[in-house]
Amino acid sequence: MSDAVVETGRKGWLTAFSDTLWRKPRLLIFLLLAPPALWLGIIYLGSLFALLAQSFFSIDEFSGVIVYEFTLKTYRELFTPANFDIIIRTVVMAAAVTLASVAISFPIAYYAARYARGKWKAVFYLGVMLPLWSSYLVKVYSWKLILAKEGILNWLFEALHLTWLLDAYLAIPVIGGNSLSVSWTGTFLVFVYVWLPFMVLPIQAALERIPASMLEASGDLGATPAQSFRHVLLPLALPGVIAGSIFTFSLTLGDYIIPQIVGSSRRFIGQAVYAYQGTAGNIPLAAAFAVVPIVIMGVYLWIAKRKGAFDAL
Amino acid sequence: MTTAVRFTGVSRHFGAVRAVDGVDIEIAEGEFFAMLGPSGSGKTTCLRLIAGFEQPTAGEIAIFGEPAQGIPPYKRHVNTVFQDYALFPHLSVIDNVAYGLMIAGQPKADRHRAAEEALEMVALPGYGTRKPSELSGGQRQRVALARALVNRPKVLLLDEPLGALDLKLREQMQEELKALQRKLGITFVFVTHDQGEALSMADRVAVFNEGRIVQVGKPQDIYYRPDVPFVADFVGSSNVFPPELTAKLTGQRAHAALRPEAVRLGAEGHPATVRGSSFIGTATRVALDMDGIAMIALLPKGAAVPETGAQVHVSWADEDLHVMGPGA
Numbered sequence: 001m002s003d004a005v006v007e008t009g010r011k012g013w014l015t016a017f018s019d020t021l022w023r024k025p026r027l028l029i030f031l032l033l034a035p036p037a038l039w040l041g042i043i044y045l046g047s048l049f050a051l052l053a054q055s056f057f058s059i060d061e062f063s064g065v066i067v068y069e070f071t072l073k074t075y076r077e078l079f080t081p082a083n084f085d086i087i088i089r090t091v092v093m094a095a096a097v098t099l100a101s102v103a104i105s106f107p108i109a110y111y112a113a114r115y116a117r118g119k120w121k122a123v124f125y126l127g128v129m130l131p132l133w134s135s136y137l138v139k140v141y142s143w144k145l146i147l148a149k150e151g152i153l154n155w156l157f158e159a160l161h162l163t164w165l166l167d168a169y170l171a172i173p174v175i176g177g178n179s180l181s182v183s184w185t186g187t188f189l190v191f192v193y194v195w196l197p198f199m200v201l202p203i204q205a206a207l208e209r210i211p212a213s214m215l216e217a218s219g220d221l222g223a224t225p226a227q228s229f230r231h232v233l234l235p236l237a238l239p240g241v242i243a244g245s246i247f248t249f250s251l252t253l254g255d256y257i258i259p260q261i262v263g264s265s266r267r268f269i270g271q272a273v274y275a276y277q278g279t280a281g282n283i284p285l286a287a288a289f290a291v292v293p294i295v296i297m298g299v300y301l302w303i304a305k306r307k308g309a310f311d312a313l
Numbered sequence: 314m315t316t317a318v319r320f321t322g323v324s325r326h327f328g329a330v331r332a333v334d335g336v337d338i339e340i341a342e343g344e345f346f347a348m349l350g351p352s353g354s355g356k357t358t359c360l361r362l363i364a365g366f367e368q369p370t371a372g373e374i375a376i377f378g379e380p381a382q383g384i385p386p387y388k389r390h391v392n393t394v395f396q397d398y399a400l401f402p403h404l405s406v407i408d409n410v411a412y413g414l415m416i417a418g419q420p421k422a423d424r425h426r427a428a429e430e431a432l433e434m435v436a437l438p439g440y441g442t443r444k445p446s447e448l449s450g451g452q453r454q455r456v457a458l459a460r461a462l463v464n465r466p467k468v469l470l471l472d473e474p475l476g477a478l479d480l481k482l483r484e485q486m487q488e489e490l491k492a493l494q495r496k497l498g499i500t501f502v503f504v505t506h507d508q509g510e511a512l513s514m515a516d517r518v519a520v521f522n523e524g525r526i527v528q529v530g531k532p533q534d535i536y537y538r539p540d541v542p543f544v545a546d547f548v549g550s551s552n553v554f555p556p557e558l559t560a561k562l563t564g565q566r567a568h569a570a571l572r573p574e575a576v577r578l579g580a581e582g583h584p585a586t587v588r589g590s591s592f593i594g595t596a597t598r599v600a601l602d603m604d605g606i607a608m609i610a611l612l613p614k615g616a617a618v619p620e621t622g623a624q625v626h627v628s629w630a631d632e633d634l635h636v637m638g639p640g641a
Contacts, residue, residue, distance in 0.1 A: 216366050217399035219386040221413035221464065231412075235403045308403075 048294075055287035064281060074284040078292070083272070087292055090269040093184070094252035097191040098245045101199040104192070105244065106237075109200050113207035128197045136194065140261050143190045147180035147262060154179070177264055187263035191252050198247035206240025207233075238309045242301075249300065253293035269293060315342040315377065317468055317500040318363055323372035324524075325358050332358040334524035335372070340468075342377075345494050345501045347511035350521030351547065356504045359521075360470050363502060364393050377467055391468040392461035396476060398453045400445040406432070406456055407441030413464040431459035434493070451482045458490075468500045475510065487514055508548045512536060520544050537572070538635050545570035545637075552576070552608045559636055568637045573598070575633035576610035578619065582628030587619045603627060 021028045057066055058073045077083060112124040131139065145151050157166045170176040170183065177183030210233070218228040234241075256270030267275070269289055277286035304310070318340040325333040333355040340346045348356035361367040362374060365386035374381040376389065392413070400409050407428050408415070414424035425441075432438055435455035445453055454474055461469055471490075475483045491514050494501045505511050511518045512532040519529045520543075528540045539545035542553045551570040554562070559569040578599070585603040592598075597618050601608040610627065612618060619625050 211397060211399065213395045213397055213399040214401065216364075216386070217393070217395055217401075218412070219366075220364055220391075220393045221460070222387050222416045223412075224387055227416055231416075232401060236401075 051287050051290055054283055055291050057284045059282050059284055066283060074288045077285055078288055083289075086267050086269055086272050086289075089266065090253055091296060093188065093191070093268065094249045096188060097195065097252045098199075098248045100188070100192045101196055101248045102203075102241055102245065105196060105199040105203050106241075109204035109207055109240075112200075112204050113210075114212070128200050131193075132197055137257070139194060140190055140258055143186070143193065144181050144262050147186045147189070149179040149181070151181070181262055182264055184264060187259050190258050190262045191248075191255070194258065195248040195251050198251065199244035202243035202247075203237060203240040206237045206243075210236045242304050242309045246297065246301070250293060250297050253296065316340070316375075317342045317344070317377060318502065319373075319375045319378075320359070320362075321373045321375075323359075323362065323369045323374055325355075325362060325367055326370045331524045333362065333369075336524075336526055338519060338526065338529070340500060340502060342500055343498045345491065345503065345514060345516045347503045347505060347515035347518045348521060349505055349508060349511040349518050349548070351506055354521035355524040356506075356519075356521045357472055360393075360472055360502060360504050363468065364391055364470055365389050390464075390466055391470060392464050392466035393470040393472065394454075394457045394461050394474045396472045396474065398445075398457040400453055400456055400460070402445055404445075405441060406437075406443050406445065406448070409445065409456060410441075410460045410463055412460060417464075427463055428459070431463040432456075434462070435459045436489075450477050451486070454478065454486065458493075462493075462497070462499070466499060468502060471501060471503045473504055473506070475505075475507075483510075490514060512548070520548065522547070539570050540637060542568045542570070542637070545635075550609065554606065554634075558604075558606065562634065563636055565636050565639075567639050570635045570637065571608075571629055571633060573609040573611040574613075575629050576601075576608065577628050578610060578612065578616075578625050579628060580626060582626040585625055585627045587621055587623045587625060589621050590618050601625070601627060 021031075055074055056070050056072070057068055058071045059065070060067050078087065108124075108128075112121065116124050146153055148154070154163075154166070157163050166180075169185075170179065175183060175185050175188075177186075180186040180189075214232055214236070215228055218232045219225070223231060254270050256268065256274045259268045259271060269292060273286045273289045276282040276289065280286075316339050318338065320336050320338040323333060323336045323338075324331065336355070336359060338359070348359060350356045358367060362369055363376065363381075365381065365384060365388075368382070376391065381389065401412065404412070407425055410428035410431050411419075411424040414427055415421075419427070429438070429441060432440060435458050437452060437455050437459070440448070440452070440456075445456065448456065454477075457474070474490075475486050478486060487510060490501075490503075503511070503515060512535070515532060517529060518532055518535050519526050520535060521527070522543050528535060528544045530538075535544060535548050539548065539551065545551040545553050545568075549572070551572055554569040554571065556566045556568055560566045563569070574596070583603055585601040585608065588600040588602055588607075590597055590599045596611040596613055597616070599610045599612055599618065601610060608627065
């Protein structure tokens with residue numbers, strides 16, 4: 001140690017580099033952001049625009065060759081009854097899955113944010129995250145076994161002498177079927193199960209940020225718990241609910257594996273994209289189908305913003 | 314006179330922690346009542362027991378004669394000004410203030426008119442359209458006050474409402490709060506750890522320590538005639554003499570309190586050693602050692618300040634030495 005105020009002992013190009021970064025903080029930010037920006041800009045957005053461009057081409061119906069000319073013909077094809085059915089079916093499923101996820105997630109998230117401490121908080125995180133660690137396919141096939149005619153659920157209904165109830169439910173058109181594993185109810189159950197963590201965590205994070213005094217103040221001013229929920233808790237948690245619904249909604253809109261393994265033979269958007277770009281070789285229509293979820297999500301977020309869902313952010 | 318709030322042997326235990334332990338209080342209608350004590354002394358828990366956020370483990374609470382057990386906060390005609398204000402961030406100032414009236418089902422025009430009046434009362438007219446995040450700490454405090462008062466509560470509970478404000482603003486708000494309380498005649502229950510605040514604002518002060526009330530009385534009584542050494546020390550840092558010394562001085566065997574400003578330094582009296590001195594603005598604070606007993610003297614402006622280590626003599630007027638009750 002010398003008595004000098006300024007240290008002169010540390011030299012070398014690494015030190016010089018550190019000094020330069022310290023003097024020019026903007027350079028540091030640039031260096032940190034450049035690689036992810038390139039990744040996002042070129043690979044991610046670039047491929048998205050390439051996809052978008054594809055959807056404005058069309059396919060020659062006789063030769064099956066892609067015609068590289070601008071046309072809205074492919075989009076018109078989306079609105080043929082068969083294709084439009086797929087879109088409606090998928091959106092209704094995504095909405096149902098999202099609503100069910102919110103209903104199941106909110107109490108769990110509320111408990112975790114308000115009451116769970118220490119060990120129980122760890123148990124909560126583990127419980128929510130654990131299913132994410134195992135393979136998606138394994139989980140979906142497990143559900144197929146659970147829901148199958150020879151599966152544990154049927155066995156349970158039988159043991160409780162409630163088979164008639166299950167049969168009555170399966171007899172309902174549209175949501176029923178031969179067994180749960182080939183019905184939309186089955187598809188719905190698996191979707192809700194697989195996407196649930198993506199709803200629980202954002203809601204829990206949003207609730208965590210609401211001070212306990214906020215609810216006490218509401219009660220103090222005369223609001224019953226139900227009124228406090230409606231006027232204070234829900235508006236303040238809404239950004240978290242919307243964030244979670246972006247996940248559950250868009251993931252359901254795009255998935256093509258779950259409805260293929262568990263569900264009826266009627267297709268969802270993801271399956272249509274898969275089929276058109278693969279076996280059918282109709283890349284433009286596949287691209288047009290892929291644009292649908294993007295547009296739906298855009299409209300959804302626009303409405304959410306206009307309704308003030310992000311005011312509490 | 315009607316009793317606004319009555320505690321009879323009230324306790325609130327959290328597991329092994331006795332946050333409130335056998336407290337009796339009687340707060341009169343229209344009174345400005347302060348609960349003073351260090352943090353963790355149970356004063357805030359008492360406030361939360363009145364509001365209904367906590368239920369007593371034992372004892373009885375009555376608000377205007379009606380038992381409060383099992384009555385949830387939303388059925389009590391008391392309102393709270395929270396320490397962190399707890400304004401709703403997603404609502405505008407006017408909707409925050411009108412929240413209680415909205416819950417009560419008042420039409421929008423009526424409740425906004427009442428809220429605007431309440432905002433005028435706290436000197437914030439025309440601030441209704443802003444969001445709480447656009448206000449300063451002092452303004453938020455006023456909005457919280459307006460939000461509580463607009464409901465015409467029977468009792469207004471204030472939980473360290475001035476704690477987050479800077480000194481000048483705090484002194485200004487102290488005067489305004491007091492004036493407001495006089496004007497409205499609402500019972501105020503005010504929790505604070507600042508003895509100056511309690512003494513200057515309250516009609517009566519309850520001093521809390523370790524979950525119990527150690528003394529209740531007028532500010533002057535608390536300040537000049539503490540019942541126990543804790544009050545003497547906490548409210549204005551008096552010099553506390555042990556019973557042996559008091560016995561030697563007065564013949565009574567009990568703790569005694571002597572205000573620092575009553576201590577005189579001069580040629581006569583008890584010998585003492587100066588341990589140090591510091592200038593505190595309005596006076597100079599001199600630390601002394603009188604036969605092994607630490608003492609503080611406050612010297613007014615102009616008085617000669619002795620050097621550290623100097624031998625001095627301390628004296629006081631007999632009536633300034635307050636001998637506490639036996640057993641204290």
